[in-house]
Amino acid sequence: MRRGASTVSSMDYADSDQSLVVNRVDQNLLISLRALLDLRHVTKAAERVHLSQPAMSAALRRLRRHFNDELLVRSGTGYELTPLGRRLQPLVTAAVQSLDSVWRESAVFDPVSSDRQFTITSSHYAAAVVLPGLRTQLAAQAPSVRVELQSMPRGTALSENEVLRSDLVICPLGYGLAGATRCCSTMTSCALSAPITRSHPAS
DNA sequence: GACAATGTATCAGCAGGGCA
């Protein structure tokens, strides 16, 4: 069907990106891997990504071959993740969301027509301060845009994966954010800061 | 223990698309 959906890039950029593993791996496998790690069920994973069960089984076989690890091992009626599988799960989730952001990106962000979903991670306090006004503005200026709110764990810094999964993180100034090398701006007189992605319309 | 149900793995045969 779509053989080599991602392998064309390995020809176009062989000189500069020759060493990148991503050039040698079908990106669709990442989607299959995410479904398998999330659901731990081949048939249900196949249904989620609109593949047949044999196709998902074959994808799992290729993934096992690539990682040289079972990833999922039988446990009674279901599957359990191997240690590698458990390590991969947050990485795969973040990677898929990053890829999703790439393909959703457009040259011009039109808030009126956009139906993009943004993930905002914030403390309860920050949410109480910022979100009412944000929702009012969204309703008026970007009616189809959706916002998924994630609560920031109290007293503990966010991991890099948690930061990467968020389009916007609203937190107190000085709050330690792993890997937060992105845009950061002071939002209110209460000294909140908001690291956001470079692709974010507000950046 | 026998049986049914469920789920996974694998095979055959076929088709589509990229690449040399």
Added chain:
DNA sequence: TGCCCTGCTGATACATTGTC
């Protein structure tokens, strides 16, 4: 153009679990 890879359907074998 032929090869290779991937995905499809359909079929089958096998393992596990639940029920009787």
